[in-house]
Amino acid sequence: MDINLYKYLKKTTAEGPGQRFCLWVQGCSRHCSGCFAKETWPHKPNKIMSTIDLFRLITAQKDIEGVTFLGGEPFEQAKALAELAKMxxxxxxxxxxxxxxxxxxxxxxxxxxxxxxxxxxxxxIDGGFEEDKFDLSRPWVGSKNQRYIFLTDRYNENEIKNYKNKIEVRIEKNGFVFINGMGDFNAIERDLCLQCPKNSL
Ligand code: SF4
Incomplete structure (x- = not known):
């Protein structure tokens, strides 16, 4: 099966416990107010990859403990993600x-x-971002309504407490700045822009 991706990162420590392969899907119908990932909303073909190619890419990574699906809305591509998750x-x-x-x-x-x-x-991790419940005190989430639902015994509430929110900033070959993780993105954007030459004149 194919998955329509917005992007993937082979290794990140800002999107869940430990070091993880992270996969953002393309397409989200929810349109939460204040969402920081609006570019993932359109249901247009973006980067199409088969589950088997993604599986090979993921298992070629050393030292990862897992995979994170986010978006976009992963449940809008649930069938293909379930297939990949099982593998x-x-x-x-x-x-x-x-x-x-x-x-x-x-x-x-x-x-x-x-x-x-x-x-x-x-x-x-359930619940869309809610601007009026903004809260960065818990790892990987940006608002109070979001919940950690432990569906197996692989992780638990105590373990989660060991992590803090953080962001990663990558400058890609084309000069595009990609920021992931969780933080005050408005403040980060403001700070980055203050560093721009045009703003220092
Ligand atoms: S569900 Fe997630 S990606 Fe979709 S609009 Fe809400 S915060 Fe953004």
Missing amino acids: VKNEGLSVLTFTGNRYEELKNAKNKDYDELLAQTDLL
Whole structure:
């Protein structure tokens, strides 16, 4: 099966426990106010990769403990992600899935693709970003409504407390700056712009 990606990172320590392969899907219908990933909203073909090619790429990475799915909305491509998740879990890797939906909504939807992705997920972080509940005190999330749902015993509440929010900044070959992780992105953008030559004149 194919997955329509916005982007992937082979290694990051800012999107879940330990070092992880991270995969942002393209397409999200929720359009939460204050979302920092608006470029992932359109349901247009962006970077199409097969689950088997992604599996090979993921398992070629050394020293990763798992894979993180975020977006975009992973449950809008649940079937393909569940297939990929099953393959990587067979290799001993963990799966963390972010979703803008509430866990109860996913369970009550009686959608077998949703059920399959939930069955392959160790840690679900649910709830879209809510601007008026902005809170950076917990790892990997930006608002108070978001919850950690432990769907297996791979992770637990105590372990999560050992992590703090952080961001990673990458300057790519084309000069594009890619920031991931969780932080005050408005302040970061402001600070970066203050460093621009045009703003220092
Ligand atoms: S679900 Fe996530 S990607 Fe989609 S709009 Fe909300 S915060 Fe943005």
